[in-house]
Every structure is written in C-alpha cells, then in structure tokens.
Amino acid sequence: MTGIADVAALAGVSKATASRALSGSGYVSSAARERVLDAVDRLGYVPASNAVGLATGRTRAVGVIIPYVHRWFFAAVLEGIQQVFLDSGDDLLLYNAMPGSVGRALIFDDFLARKRFDGLVAVGLEPDDAELARLGALERPVVSVVGEAGPDVIAIDDVAAVTIAFEHLRALGHERIAFLGGGDPSRHWARVDRRRLEAFQALMRDAGLESAARHVPSAVDVAGGFAAATRLLTAPGPRPTAIIGTCDEVAIGAALAARGLGLSVPGDVSLVGIDDHELAVTFGLTTVKQSPFEQGARAARVMLERIAGRESLIEGPAECGLVLRTSTGPA
C-alpha cells in the first residue's frame, strides 16, 4: 500500500512537508504543495484523514447548524461560511435543523454528540433551553450569525437598521407609517422580527406619531407581505403613506399588493425594506442593505480564531446602510 513516504519521495520533499501539505496545517510553499498533490494523484494515495484526526485531536471539519437552506439570507450566509473554510482546508458538515422537525431533534440528540467537528457555526438559531444545554455540552466553540446560540454573534444592529429606514421616511415628510412583520411568535425569525417591530414602535412614539403608526403582522416572505399589505391598504380610515417591511421579501410582497390595487409606488405609498435581497433591484426597492455572505465569512473567520484558541473580541455589529432606489418618495 502506498504511504506518505512514497508521496514525499516522489514529490522530493520531506515526509513532514508532505504531511503538512495534505493536512492543510502549517506552512508549505505552493510549489511544494503542488508537487505533493501531483504525487498523490500519480500514486493514487489516499490520505487516512481519520487517522490524522486521531493523532492530532483535530477533525479538520466545522459544523454548520442552520434552520433553513432555501431562504435568501440563510443560503447566502452558508456560501460565505463555505468560502472561508475552503480556503482554510476545513470540511463543512451541514446540519439543516428546521424548527419543530424530527431532523432537528436527531441533530441535537445524536449528530452533534458525535463531535465530528472542531467547532459549530450556528446560523439564525433561536434554541430552546434543552438545545442550548446540548450546545454547551459540546465543549467546542460555537459562533453565531444572528440568533442566540452563544456569546459570539455576528449580526446587524436591528434597532439601527429600523432607525435608518424610519429616518429616511421622516426626511421625506412621512407621518402615517406602517410596519409589516412581527408576525407569528412561534415562527422562525420571531425574535429578530419582534426587535424590529419594537424599534419601529419606539421611534414612532418618540416622534410623537404613536397614533399615526400602523402594524399588520406578516409572515416573513413575499406571500406574507402581499397578504399583510393587501389588508393594510384596503382597511378603512386614512391610508398610510409609507410602509417599512421587516425584510425585503415582505416589502416586495407589499409592492405587488400595491400594484394589484392600482396604487402607485412611491406616488401613493413609499416602501422600504431591510436586506438588499437579490430581487430588490428588479423592484427598485429602497432598502437597508446588509451582506449575509460577508456575515457568514466573518463568523467562519472568528471560528478559525476560536479553534486556534484565540479569544479575540468580535468588533461591533455587522454593517448595514441605506440603498436608495425608486420605491420611496415625498409624502
């Protein structure tokens, strides 16, 4: 059977260098690395990565626990995480833990306990107490993007994001402002969504506009925004002149509802979201942009620090800022 010594000999490097090139740990020049990989190819050598794991105590893998993959935010975070771990040479174990699913129970009861990873990145995880205890029992670093899985969290400041949207509308003279979101508290994003709703309510109160504030609960997707905006825009009484969606998908649903009712955006109603979703450009949506890809990448970089035993602080919230398009105008 071909061994690491054969690979090293063919590549013309030491066994230690060949080993470092294959494990991805420690410095190896790119020329040497290429010769080693060529030798691996030509000899058909299979690195016994399991054996490497036993020897070093490292698995060279990182887990990612994520409630959804098929939503824009989550998918972009996952791609950002993956990009960093491809660079660092760590495998990515995916745990799709949909809230309330059998699969989620299996992940917490069984898969995580195997500890086949050096650390766990939790994306948008809002764990219950039992789940939180399981995460604590891992004795592995846990780094979050949004969510409440531990002390290390990368996320935008939700109050700041809503404030940016609100102040933009106020500067355009809007007073009758509605918020769509803050829906079913049993659903995912419940806590993020609740914080944004409360921020909106506080801003309206502080501006003396409490009686002009409207809120319609909405599921956090296009269909939810469409339904909520239809209710809002057909309700009796004075129509709001501006809507803040708890995220872009909700605001896009509101745009479709407005068009369906023959209302002009922004002539009859201004719309602003939070995210800069991939559809925001097509809808000309003014929004508070965030980058889930960059948040995922940043969480992965923090994870590499934690695995290396470094306790550097996370410096401030993730970036967000206003992107002006055509969905907002004067009141």
Place this chain on the structure above:
Amino acid sequence: MTGIADVAALAGVSKATASRALSGSGYVSSAARERVLDAVDRLGYVPASNAVGLATGRTRAVGVIIPYVHRWFFAAVLEGIQQVFLDSGDDLLLYNAMPGSVGRALIFDDFLARKRFDGLVAVGLEPDDAELARLGALERPVVSVVGEAGPDVIAIDDVAAVTIAFEHLRALGHERIAFLGGGDPSRHWARVDRRRLEAFQALMRDAGLESAARHVPSAVDVAGGFAAATRLLTAPGPRPTAIIGTCDEVAIGAALAARGLGLSVPGDVSLVGIDDHELAVTFGLTTVKQSPFEQGARAARVMLERIAGRESLIEGPAECGLVLRTSTGPA
C-alpha cells in the same frame, strides 16, 4: 476514560448493541437506542467516530457537491438530500463548487481526494473533462440530481416538460409563442437550458409554426427574464401572444416586464414556466411543476443503495406536471 463498555453497562445492553446504536448501522430497538443515548449523556461519553471509520472502512458521511446554494432549485434539493441522511444517520459534507471559482478548484484538487465520505451526490453539476476524471478516480458511488457527473441521474425529462407547456398553449389557440432562456452557454444550467430551447424549437417546427417562433436569450433568474421579456415585448412586428420561460424565475421576470409595459396577463400575453417556484403562487403563474426536494431525497435514497453495494436501477425520470393558475388564457 469512559468507554463503550461503561455505556453498555449503564444502558443494560450488550457492547455490540451499544455500538450499533451509536454507529447507526444494524438493527437496534428504539427503546434500547434511547437507553444508550441516555447513558452517553450521563457519562459524557464521546464516541470515537474516527476510530469507527478506521475499523469499518465506512466514514458514515456523504458528500454533496453543488454549484450554488442560494438558488431555489439547489437549496430545495439540498434540503431533500439532508432529510434522508438525517434519517440514515449519515453526516453531510457540503462542497459549494461555484463554476469558475477558486473554491471549486480546491474542492476537485484537494477536498474530494481526502475521501472523507462513502459516496458523493452531485447536484446540477456540469463537469469538464478534468473534473469528470477526478470523480472517476474517487472510487466512490456518485449519484446526480440533474447534471452529467455519472450514469445515475435523477431529473425531469426536459423535452417532456417543454412539451407539456407547449401543448397547453396550443390547446388555448396560441401560435405566436416565444421562448425565454437558452442564454449564455458559459453559464450554469447551460445544458439543461439548451435542451429546453431545442425542444421548443422542434415542437414549433413540427407544428408548422417555425416562422411564428421567437427566442430571446435570458439569464436564468428574475432579472434575466425581466430584461429578455422587455426586449421581446417592445420589438417591432407582431407581438407574441404567449411566452414559455425556461424556468419560473424567468417567467416571473416576464410577468413583471409585462405589467411594467401596461400589458395584461393573460389578456395580452400568456405566461407559463417550469418549476413551481415558491413565488409562482403569488404571481398566479401557470407552470410545469417539479419537486427538487423530492429529487434530492430520491438521489439520497439511491446513494444509500449504492453504498450498501446494491445496483438497483433508477426507475424513470422525476415527475413533472401542469399546474394551472391565472397567467394563461385563450389566444
């Protein structure tokens, strides 16, 4: 150090049963499994899964190579795959191999060669010759959802899907029919997209409608469909009465373009897509429905067969069928 013998003793089962319960291979009653997991919890036992891998030659993990995660089809396939592997107790290693990226080269040159999985599910992978050679060198089963990574492929029949859309429009009396898609051949989905375009062209020819056929290349997303439909619907000459989008996102882009131009759907133009994307309901889009979640789950089940050494045939293409909504009407 706590060993498997301690776990077995506390659970009141044999060491073999405790081992089966933890490895997930072989039959264990659910009551025994629960006692074993309780014992693991109470003792803080860490199964040395790497050592298990060395002993059995199995990694208890499956790789998934996928060009994108942030697109509806791919994300739903991934969720379907994950569901089956959560049931079977296999970890899922994610390899996000975006076409043309540095990460993709690393995956093919380095990550796959570690063979930290018992098999590889390839999603929508259109590999070049060098990549195909790497997949062959794995000596592991490869099962695909769409794409051309090997002989085992789960996918709808693209010609059948386009035929369903075409015959629906023909039954409504449409003759001036356009196809949006078949865009840049260097982009992903190029081969799927090309097959659908060619199917459309053959159907129009066979119906004696070659001169009434229109085609505008489109990127395979909402923005692409919007741009292509805007070009199509503002071109000189008689306007098509119906449009087939190569997928729902393109058809949704066309719906937005039509509304933007003041055209009624389906009064002025009928629209039909392929997919049943999550936004199709909101847009009232008539479409040829497929289930990427079910295709992913089916590929995962085939993979478990292959890992177990069974060479059962894949029986026929994945299902697709017409879903009637409000975007199509008489010519």
